[in-house]
Amino acid sequence: MNQRALRLTGSTRVLPGFGLSMGISVLFISLVLVLPITGLFGQLAELSLAQYWSIITEGRVVASYMVTMGAAAVAALINAVFGLLLAWVLVRYEFPGKRLLDALMDLPFALPTAVAGITLATLYASSGWMGRLLEPLGLQVAYTWVGIALAMAFTSIPFVVRTVQPVLEDLPAEVDEAAMSLGATDWVAFRRVIMPHLWPALVTGTGLAFVRSLGEFGAIIFIAGNMPYETEITALMIFVKLQEYDYAGASAVASVVLFVSLALLLAINIWQGRFVRRLHGGKG
Amino acid sequence: MPIAIYIVYRFKKELAMTLPLFFRRSLLAITLGASIASPAMAQEREMLNSSYDIARELFSAVNPEFIAWWQEQNGEEISVNQSHGGSSAQARAILQGLRADVVTFNQVTDVQVLADAGLVNEDWQSALDNNASPYYSTTAFLVRKDNPKGIENWDDLVKEDVQVVFPNPKTSGNARYTYLAAWGFADKEFDGDEEQVQDFMRTFLGNVAVFDTGGRGATTSFIERGIGDVLISFESEVNNIRQEYGSDDYEVIVPPMSVLAEFPVAVVTENAERNGNTDLAQGYLEYLYTEDAQRLLANFNYRVHNETVVEEFSDQFPETELFSVEDVFGSWDEVMETHFEGGALLDQLQRR
Amino acid sequence: MRRIGDAPGVKRLLIGAALILSALFLLLPLVAIFAQAFSQGVATFWVNVSNYFTLHAIGLTLVIALLTIPICLVFGVALAWLVTRFSFPGRRILQTLIDIPFAVSPVVAGLIYLLLYGRNGWIGSWLDGHDIQLMFAWPGILMVTVFVTCPFVARELIPLMQAQGSREEEAAATLGAKGWATFWRVTLPNIRWALLYGIILTNARAVGEFGAVSVVSGAIRGQTNTLPLHLEQLYQDYNAVGAFACAALLALIALLTLAAKASLEWRASRREALL
Numbered sequence: 072m073n074q075r076a077l078r079l080t081g082s083t084r085v086l087p088g089f090g091l092s093m094g095i096s097v098l099f100i101s102l103v104l105v106l107p108i109t110g111l112f113g114q115l116a117e118l119s120l121a122q123y124w125s126i127i128t129e130g131r132v133v134a135s136y137m138v139t140m141g142a143a144a145v146a147a148l149i150n151a152v153f154g155l156l157l158a159w160v161l162v163r164y165e166f167p168g169k170r171l172l173d174a175l176m177d178l179p180f181a182l183p184t185a186v187a188g189i190t191l192a193t194l195y196a197s198s199g200w201m202g203r204l205l206e207p208l209g210l211q212v213a214y215t216w217v218g219i220a221l222a223m224a225f226t227s228i229p230f231v232v233r234t235v236q237p238v239l240e241d242l243p244a245e246v247d248e249a250a251m252s253l254g255a256t257d258w259v260a261f262r263r264v265i266m267p268h269l270w271p272a273l274v275t276g277t278g279l280a281f282v283r284s285l286g287e288f289g290a291i292i293f294i295a296g297n298m299p300y301e302t303e304i305t306a307l308m309i310f311v312k313l314q315e316y317d318y319a320g321a322s323a324v325a326s327v328v329l330f331v332s333l334a335l336l337l338a339i340n341i342w343q344g345r346f347v348r349r350l351h352g353g354k355g
Numbered sequence: 356m357p358i359a360i361y362i363v364y365r366f367k368k369e370l371a372m373t374l375p376l377f378f379r380r381s382l383l384a385i386t387l388g389a390s391i392a393s394p395a396m397a398q399e400r401e402m403l404n405s406s407y408d409i410a411r412e413l414f415s416a417v418n419p420e421f422i423a424w425w426q427e428q429n430g431e432e433i434s435v436n437q438s439h440g441g442s443s444a445q446a447r448a449i450l451q452g453l454r455a456d457v458v459t460f461n462q463v464t465d466v467q468v469l470a471d472a473g474l475v476n477e478d479w480q481s482a483l484d485n486n487a488s489p490y491y492s493t494t495a496f497l498v499r500k501d502n503p504k505g506i507e508n509w510d511d512l513v514k515e516d517v518q519v520v521f522p523n524p525k526t527s528g529n530a531r532y533t534y535l536a537a538w539g540f541a542d543k544e545f546d547g548d549e550e551q552v553q554d555f556m557r558t559f560l561g562n563v564a565v566f567d568t569g570g571r572g573a574t575t576s577f578i579e580r581g582i583g584d585v586l587i588s589f590e591s592e593v594n595n596i597r598q599e600y601g602s603d604d605y606e607v608i609v610p611p612m613s614v615l616a617e618f619p620v621a622v623v624t625e626n627a628e629r630n631g632n633t634d635l636a637q638g639y640l641e642y643l644y645t646e647d648a649q650r651l652l653a654n655f656n657y658r659v660h661n662e663t664v665v666e667e668f669s670d671q672f673p674e675t676e677l678f679s680v681e682d683v684f685g686s687w688d689e690v691m692e693t694h695f696e697g698g699a700l701l702d703q704l705q706r707r
Numbered sequence: 708m709r710r711i712g713d714a715p716g717v718k719r720l721l722i723g724a725a726l727i728l729s730a731l732f733l734l735l736p737l738v739a740i741f742a743q744a745f746s747q748g749v750a751t752f753w754v755n756v757s758n759y760f761t762l763h764a765i766g767l768t769l770v771i772a773l774l775t776i777p778i779c780l781v782f783g784v785a786l787a788w789l790v791t792r793f794s795f796p797g798r799r800i801l802q803t804l805i806d807i808p809f810a811v812s813p814v815v816a817g818l819i820y821l822l823l824y825g826r827n828g829w830i831g832s833w834l835d836g837h838d839i840q841l842m843f844a845w846p847g848i849l850m851v852t853v854f855v856t857c858p859f860v861a862r863e864l865i866p867l868m869q870a871q872g873s874r875e876e877e878a879a880a881t882l883g884a885k886g887w888a889t890f891w892r893v894t895l896p897n898i899r900w901a902l903l904y905g906i907i908l909t910n911a912r913a914v915g916e917f918g919a920v921s922v923v924s925g926a927i928r929g930q931t932n933t934l935p936l937h938l939e940q941l942y943q944d945y946n947a948v949g950a951f952a953c954a955a956l957l958a959l960i961a962l963l964t965l966a967a968k969a970s971l972e973w974r975a976s977r978r979e980a981l982l
Contacts, residue, residue, distance in 0.1 A: 085877045086792050087886030095785035096801065103854055104807045110822040111815070129697065130706070153728060160725040163710070164718055172726065174965035175733040180911035181961030182740075183935035184813075184918065186954040189575070189942070190736045193743075196580040200735065213580070214565055225732065233908055237867050237901035247711040260711050272866040279809055279862065286812035289917055293575075297523060297566040299705045306812050310568070311525045313818065314443050315696065316468060325815040332810030337803040344799065347869050403927060411944040438927045439940050451825030452835060453843040453925040571943045599945050 111329070114322035126323045134300045135308050136327070142216060142304075143284035146223035151277040153224075154231025155269070161232070162239040176232045179225050184289030191222055192294040214296030219304060222290045227280035234276030235269060242268055271343045278339045282332040400433045402632045402639065405455035405623075407442045407462075409570065409592065413655050414459070420651065421642045425635070433635060441569065442528055449474060449623060456627045456636040459620045459643075461589075462528040463680075464687045466619045479621040488617035489643040490657040493677055494536040495590040496608040497577070497597060504584045508610045509540040512585065513558040520583035522573045523566040524701055530570075531695060533587045536614035538694075539683045543612070557704050578605075589616055590672075594656035615677040618657070737958055743951035755941075755949040756956065763929050764937040765956065767845065771933065772913040775852045779909050783860025784902070788894075791868040792876070802865070805858045813855060817922025820851050843925030848933065851919040856912045860905035867901045868894075899975075903968055910964050915957055 115123065126132070161173055179187060194201045195212040205212060212218045242265070250260035288306035296302045305328055312321035406414055418435040425433055438445065438455065446465040449455050450472055458475075460466055466487075469475040480487050498506050504517050512519055522530040537559050538552065545551040564583045567573040570592060577586040578600050586593065590609060597605045620640050627636040642648055649661040653668045684690045694700045712718060745752050755761060790802050808816065824831040824841045834841060841847045875897070879889045895902075917935040924931045926940065934953055942950035 085880050086873060086889070087880065088788060088890070089793050092785040092789035092793075093795075095782060096789050099782045099786075099857070100801065100804050103850075103857060104804055107816075107819040107823050107854065108807060108811075110819040110828070114822065126697075131702065153732075156721065157725050157729065159712070160721055163712060164722055166722050168726065170965070170969055172729055173969075174962050175729055175737070177907055177911040177961050177965065178733055178737060178958060180908060181915045181957050181964075182736075182954060183915045183938060183957065185935075185939060185942075186740065186950075186957070187736065190739050190954075192575075193579065194735060194739055196582075198579070198581050200739070201731075214582075225736070228733075229908060229911070233863065233904045234866060237863060237904055238870055240900050241867055241871065241897075244710060251711060257711050257714060257717060265711060268870060271869065275862070275866055279806070282806070282809045286810065286815075288812060288814060292568050293572060297568065299566075306814070307526075307568070309812060309815060311523075312697075313447070313814065314441070314526050315691075316443070316447065317697075318818070318822070320697070321815070321818070325812060328812065329807075329810050333803060333806065336806040336810065337799065340799050340802050343866070343869070408940065408943040409945075411940055412946075436927050436930065438925055439943070440921070440926050444921075447821075448843060448922075448925050451821045451827060451842060452831065452840065454840070569943070571945075574945075595945065 108329075111322050111326060114319045115326060117319045118323060123323050126320050127327050131299060131303065132305070132308050132324060135303045135305045138216065138219065138302060139285055139305045142220040143223055143281050145220045146227065146284050147277050147281035149220075149224050150228050150231045150280045151273060154228055154276060154280075155235060155273060157228075157232050158235035158239055162236060176229055179227070180229050184226060184287065185293070187225055188222060188290040188293035191218070191225060191290070195221065195294065213294050214298075214302065216302060218294040218296070219291055219302060222294050223284035223287055226287055226290045227283045230280040230283060231273070231276035234272045234279070238269060238272040271346055274339055275343065278335060282336060285328050285332055400431070400632060400635060401436060402433065402456040402627075402630070402635050403436045403438060403454065404457050404459055404639065405438045405445045405449060405453065406459045407445065408439050410459065410461075411437065411439050413652070416651055416655075417643070417648060420647060421639060424642055424645070424647070425638060428638075435639070441526075443468075449626070454626045454630060455623055456630055456632045457620065457622055457639055459618065461616070461618050462531075463617060463619050464691065465528070466621050467687065469621070469623065474623050474625045475621045476624050480619070482622075483620065483640060484644060485660055486617055487619050487621060487640075489620060489640070490618050490649070490652045490659050492589045492591045492616045492618070492657055493609070493613045493675065494532050494587060494616065495593050495613070496610065497586040497588070497593040498584065498606050498608055500604050500606065502606055502608070506585050506608060509537050509559075509612075510544065510555075512537070512562060512587075513555060517562055517585065518564040518583040519559070519562045519585055519587065520564055520567075520573050520577045521587040522569055524695060526568040527570060529588055529592070530573075531690075532589070532614050532616050534694070534701065535680055535684065535690065536610075539614055539678050540610075540612055542683065553700075553704065560704055590658070591656040594671075609673045609675050612676045612678070615679045740951055740954045740958060743947065744955040746951075747948050751948055752952050752955075755946075755952040758949075760928050760932065761934075761937060761949075761953065764932050764934045764953075767848075767932070768914055768934040769960075771845070771849055771852055772910050774849055775856055775913045776906055776909055778853050779857050779860050780902075780906065782857055783862075783864060783905060786861045787864035787868055787898075788890075791865060792873050805861050808855050808858055813916065813918030814922060816854055817851050817919035820847065820854065820919075821923055824850070842923050843927075844931060847923040848920050848931065851923050852913050852916055855916050855919050856909045859908040859912065860902065863901040863905035863908070864898055867898060871897055903971065907964055907968055911961050914960050 118126070157176065161169065192213055193199050195205070195218060196202045197206050197213070202213060210217070212221060246264055246268070247260060250264040255263065286306060288310060291304055292307060295304060297307060305324060309321045309324050312324065404414060414437050418437070422433060422435060425431065438453070440448070442460045442462045442465045445458070445460070446468050449458065449469060458466060458469065466475060466479060470477055470479055476482060483489070496506055498504070504514070505511065506517065511517065521533045524530040524534045538556060541552040541555040545555070565576050567576055570588055573586060573588070574596055576582045578596065586596070590607070593607050597607055620643065622633070622636040622640060627633045643652070646661050646663055649659040649664045650667070653659050653664050653671070656671070658672050659665065680687065680690060692699065712721065786805060790798055821842055822828050824834065824847065826832060826835050831842065841850065875893050876889050879893045884892070915935060917939065920933055921936055921939070924933065924936055926932050926936050932940070934957060938950045938953035941953065
C-alpha cells in the first residue's frame, strides 16, 4: 500500500495544516454561506407543507422550470464543447491575438448581467447585427427560447474555460509525447490520454455553468420576451414574488432551484472523487 | 493601459476630489468596524430621498432648487442625496433599514406598505394636498409616425392586427395602471358586464408582443427593436420618450378616457426623526407644491395642480376623462387581491 | 517531439474555429458596447465618465473588489488544501457547500443577507439598536460580494490539486520540511496559474456583480452606488450612452486585470529562462 492509499483511508496524516485549514474553512462556510441560508429556511418555516407544495407546483412556475432547465442544459452542452476548444487553443497554441482571446474569456463575468442582456438583445433582435443575418435563415433568437439559451451560454462560458485551462496547463508534455510515440492518431491519443485528465475539470465546469444558468436573471429577461408559459424563467417567478413582498413564496421557489443545484453539484463531487481515485489507482 | 493613464492624468483634479472624500469615509468606517449612519463628520445636514427608477434626472433638477429655497427660507446649508430603483424594491430597502427621510414613489401601494409597518404615519395621504400626490399623470399611447393603425382609444388595441407593448403588470407598477385603465374603459363600455370585460381583457393581453419586466425594457423593445404598433406607459413617460427619440418619428395619443396615476410622497417619520431631519423632510415635500417646483415638474411632462402653471402648460396636456383607481375598483388592497396576486384575475386571463 | 494536435492542418482548423466563434460570441458584444459608448463622440463619453458620481462609483467598485480578493484567497486556499490533502468524514458535503453561491440566484443571495442583517433580521435588529448599519452601506456590499465570489478560488484549485495529488508535498514533509515551507516552496509553484485564474474570476465577478448588490446597497448616489448600479440607473433614465460608457469601463477593468496577468506570466517565464 502506498502513501496515498494510506492517506485516503485516513490512517495517517503526513501533511500539516489540517487544523488551520479546517478552522478557516468551517468558520467561513458557517458565517458566510450557511448562516444566511438559514434565513431562507426561516422564510420557508412560515409555510405549511401544503402551501409550499402548491407554490412550487403552480402551473406557470412549473412551465418556467421546463424553460429554464431545457435552455440551461443546451447552454451547458454548447459551453462544454466550445469551452474545451477555447481552453485547448489557449493553452496549446501560439498565434496572433492570443492575449486578446484570453482576455475576452472573462468578459461575461465582468459585465453586469443586465449589460450582457441588453447588448445581446440589441445584437440578436431582428434589427441587430446578428439578427439581420439569422432571421432570413428562419432562425429567430431574440424573444424565443433560443435567446434564453444564448444568454445563459454567454454568462457561463468562463466557468468551463477557466476550470479546464489550469489542468491542461499542468499536464506535462511527456504525457502526449508518450502517446504520440506509440503511433496513435491525434484524435485517439486525445481521447485516450488527454481526456481522462480533463474529465473532472470539464464536468465540474459544465456543471457549474448549468447551475449558474438556472439562477441567472439579469442577462436573460431582456432577450427572453417573458411570455407566460412560453419564455418565462424561474428567476423571473422569484422576482415577481419579491415585487409582491411575498418573501416566503420567493424563498419557496428559490429553494427548489437551490436543492436541484446542490444535488447536482454533490453528485459531481462524489463522481469526481471516485474518478480521480480510479485514475490514480490505475497508476499506483 | 494608456487609457487608464490618460484617465488619471486628465481627471487628476476630479480624482483627487473624489477619492479623499471616499477614503475618509471608508477609513472611519473601517476603524469603527461598520459604517455609522449618523453623519457625524458632515458639517451640513444631509437628507435622503428614495425614489422610483425613472426619476433620477427629475430630482437632479429639483434638488438644487430646493437647496437654494431652503437656504433662502432658513439660512441653512443642506444637501440632498438620491436613491433610485423600482418603487417596491425601494420600499423593501426602507423596510429593512435604508434610512431614507422621504419617499417620492409612483405607486400608492408601496407607500402604504411603509405605513403598515409603522415607518410612515398612518394618515400620510391626508397630510398633504391631493392625496399627498404633488403631481400626477395618466396612461397614454405612443404610436409610430402618422399612426398607421389609427389607434385613438382603448378599443383600438383589441383589433386583430394590432400589437401592443407594455411591461408585465406582475413586475411593473406602470403596467398595472395600463391594465386597470383598459379594464376601466371596458367596464364603462360594456356597462359592467363582467364576462364581456374579461373577454376584452383577454384579447388585449393576447395582443401583447413582449412582456418586459420594466418600463425601460418595454421602451427599448418598441423603439430600438421596432416591435409592436403601440407602446403604453405614463403620459409623462411617453412624452419624454418622444422627445428623446425624435418627435418626428412618434406620436403621443392620450385616449379620451384613462386612469389617474398618482405619484405619492411621504415623510418616513421614523427615519427622519432618527436623522434629525423631520423639518427638512417636511419642507422638501411642501416645496414640491410651490409654483417653481410645479413648473419644473410640468417641464418633465407631469401634470400638476398649481393653477398658474396649469394655465401656462395648457397646450401640453390635452383634456381627458380621468377616473381614480379607488372609484372604480375600491381600495388598492382589493385591486391587488382580485387582479394581480398569484392565481388572481390577471393569471386567469393569461392562462392557456 | 510532436505533441497532440500539432499537425498544421489540425492546428489551423482549431484556432480558426476558436477565433471565429469567439469573435461572434464574445468580441461582437464588446464591440457593440464600445460602439454605443462612443456613439455620440469621445467628448460625450468623457462627460459621462468624468462625472463626480461615476468617479465615485468606480472608486467604490474597485475598493470592494480589492477587499474581496484577499478574503476569497485565504478561504479558497485553505479549503482546497483541506479537501484535497486530507480525508475526513463530511468532505464531500463541505466541498458542495461552497457551491451554494452558484446555486442561489444573486437577487435571492442579496435578500437572504438582508433578511438576516436588515433592520428586521435577528442580527440586524441587534445591530440597529447599537446604531451600526451594515446593510445599505459599504460593509453590506462587501458581504454579498464575498458571498457571490467566494467559490471561485477554491473551485479553480480543487480539480488541479486533486489531479496533482499530494506526493510532492508528502515527500517534502517526510524529508523534514516545515508546514509553511512545504506550502510556499512546493504547493504554491504548482498551483500558481490556477490561483491566478481564481483571482481573475473573483475580480471580474466582484466588479460586475449587480443582482445581489442591488438588494443591499440602497443605491445612494455618491455613497453606496457601485458602477453596475450606476449604469443601471443611467440606462433606466434614458441615458443609454452614459450607461454604455460605464459598461465600457467595466469591460476595461476586466481587460486590465488580464493585462496584469499577462505581465506576471511574462515575468515568470523570463525568470525561468534566466535560471
